[in-house]
Amino acid sequence: MKFAGLLVMPAGFLLSIAAILLFPPSLSRVAFVACGVAVEAMGLAVSIRGHMMGERR
């Protein structure tokens, strides 16, 4: 579970990079970069939860 979260996080980074490469300065660029960070946050949450389940086992 921890690994799954850690593998999701680079996807969020690539989403952010793609946003600044593909979009001109606009609200959609801001939204896509924010979505990339949100994906990373979800990956982090999954990793932390995976660690928590391991500690409590």
Added chain:
Amino acid sequence: MIAPASLPFTETEFALTLALLLVAPLAPAGVALLNTGLGRSRSAAQSLLGSLLLVAAASLVFAVVGATVADGVAGSGHIAIINGKPWNWAGTGSWLLQGLGTAPARGQAAVLFYFVALALAVLIPWGSGADRWRLTAGAASAVLIGALFFPFFAHWTWGGGWLSRLGVNFSLGAGFLDVGGAATVQVLGGLCALAVIWITGSRRGKFPKEGFSTAMPGHNAVYILFGCLVALVGWLAFNMAGALLWLGAAPSALPLTAVNTLLSASGAIAASFTLTRIRFGKPDASLCANGWLAGLVTSSACASLVSPMGAIFTGLVAGIGVPLLVEFLELGVSLDDPSGAISVHAGAGLWGLIAAGLFAPQPGQFVAQLMGIATLLGLMLPLIYFVFMLLNRFVPFRVDADGERIGMDLHELGGGAYPEFVVHRDDSYR
């Protein structure tokens, strides 16, 4: 952000930067004291010796390898062209710091700044692995931080790398702003701390199978609180040196940076004091210390960019958020972080970077700050974790059960930090 040598640097500015950077090592000294105080008495000598060893190991490897990657001037470096835009991803400095004595003044000061920043960055995870992280493994991790993680990110933010050029290439404000090392030092160190905790696991008896987690308070509140005062002096100097080097600030702008640093820390400790008093009936010394440090960490991102009222606001938010995050990470998700590094350094650092984007006058600055955060979380954290995990196979991070029982001092050094004191038995091993 500007890069070394891209702006003139007068003799006065050089002398001032040099003087500030000679005081700035008090920041890592304060953090080392805090780490030691927040650990157990039977690991105190190992903690402080480890601090020296980690700084030495990281400095040596940075001088040999890291400075080559970190160094750079605007427009130079290893550049990849993607979608018609230049992406400067690594510096082209000389090996073994050759030619440092004859380099431009700003470049020389930048190298000194890197060394102080690196010393601070390697001490952050060391506190999180307290009481179980072996000395040799800590030193090996510091080598990797000094050779790999820190140099690349420092180049991207300070050495004319792609994050610092986001403004020029993609119209994102002034590019990613990290004047006092909130990202390159604090968040990077905090993410290393998270990786270390994931790999070493918690201290024995910290999270019993039934019931709540066991409280393992720091052994010396005097070290903790005095460390906060020492860190303040170092932080003031470090933030001002960063403003001179990376913002091109005039010396007349430095008092505002210093005042904002102090106000941010003051706002944070006031908030932590009030919050812990309301929640627990009495203020908690170690959480107030964490709040103070969180204010300083936040100031690393904002002190040169916001008004005094803005500095108080960012400090207040950090001072409320960090004690709550410390509690959540321990009780909610079972992360055993003795020094609170994840909350203080990563949490407050991220908040500072966001606040710097919110308060900045340039359009697009907020997105530039988000890009820096995305790089830290999406690229650096997985990289750090997988590299540390690989290192753990060759140099095991965690001490054996017997070593943890007798304490790191006796196990690794053969003697304790307080040989004349009676060390109490630990109930958590029953």
